[in-house]
Amino acid sequence: MIKGILTNQYFLLALTFGIYQGCKMLQRKTGSILLNPILFAIGLIILFLTACHIPYDTYHESAKLIDFWLKPAVVALGVPLYLQLSQIKKEIVPILASQMMGCMVGIVSVVVTARLLGASDAVVASLASKSVTTPIAMEVSQALGGIPSLTAAIVVITGLIGGVAGFKIMSVGHIHNPAAKGLSIGAASHAVGTSVAMERDEFVGAYASLGLTLNGIFTALLTPTVVAWL
Template sequence: MNASLWQVVIGHPLFALALTLAAYQIAILVYQRSGWLVLQPVMVSMLLVVGVLLLCGVEYSTYRIGAEPIAWLLGPATVALAVPLQHNIKRIRQLFWPIIVTVLAGGALSVVLTLVIGWLLGADWAVLMSLAPKSVTMPIAMPVADQIGGIASLAAVMVMLTGVIGTALGPLLLRWAKVDHPAARGLSYGMNAHAIGTAHALQEGEECGAFAALAMSLLGIATALLMPLLLAA
């Protein structure tokens, strides 16, 4: 392929869209063939997209505009999580107070341990505040981090790493701890690996996915409301 034709290809409006879809399909194939939980499709596809953009000299802003149709689907995909929640609403009502206690206690413990470990390792205030909301989904973590004195872009990276690592290690740790109940597993995925963990939970079963979506939502709301009040005071 000569240089002029290549420039036409990377300059096409559908280049970013095709690149994103192709990278994700390759990542899924690698994940399924390898069976390695560390090779999460989100991480692998991101690395593929970044590598191609660097090789082609395409600016992220240009890629972002081209991939906008995929971003539009995030809203409907999030709303669709209400389907497994509705199907398991009776079970959720039965476990309402245990769910609330688990989300609040687990969320608080996660933040405290993160801040303590970061402080012991010598992280400055901006880094600590970027790490604090790492367990909630990115659209919540970024503005929260910015509000409490962190760095939104660093928070986004930490959220992604938390989701990938949590999803990779979660099944192994839950198996070691002999946690088999779908509700308990779902809460763990949703609290510790947010959207990526919820996607994995849905693969385990609808009940597991429903509780993961619920935990992710409740923890996100609690973080958005309480963390700025507690850490920015």
């Protein structure tokens, strides 16, 4: 009876939302950047599934209802971007140049590091698209002969690191321009970083959304060539 309730997809869905909201309230109350709700929610759900001996496949079935809304959620990030469109048009050349450079650095750095550490070609291909949103990253990984499931895990880890430490790192680096902050966090930490930016400031969030979008486009276009060249 209890096992049936715990494995019910609607219970697991409600549990996911409940844990995430609880972690979010805790972070808001403490103000600590280390208490990232996504990071803590993942950890608590893993502990729950392990303690209750619930297979991941069972949880994944309930999570499909969340997956369905991921793509519309990413599209919705275009709303604040549209509101800043007039300002963005004035800066389009430096924005495109910086995003292309950021994309190249992101790909080259992870590919070179992975090769120096002795990673296989499949792992290298899986890591190359680490800084873009999951659907794009998995498609790029598959096209390069990578492991999409590994890519998805790396994308989540990259986003979490950016969401937790991204703004702190920029503060240490004396990066204070709101547009530069947004573009950087969006390009480096995709949707997770962008959601954190949205919570901080709508202007920064708009540029983070732009960084996410441009880095996704450049990564899809440039990754096969850069990986083959390296």
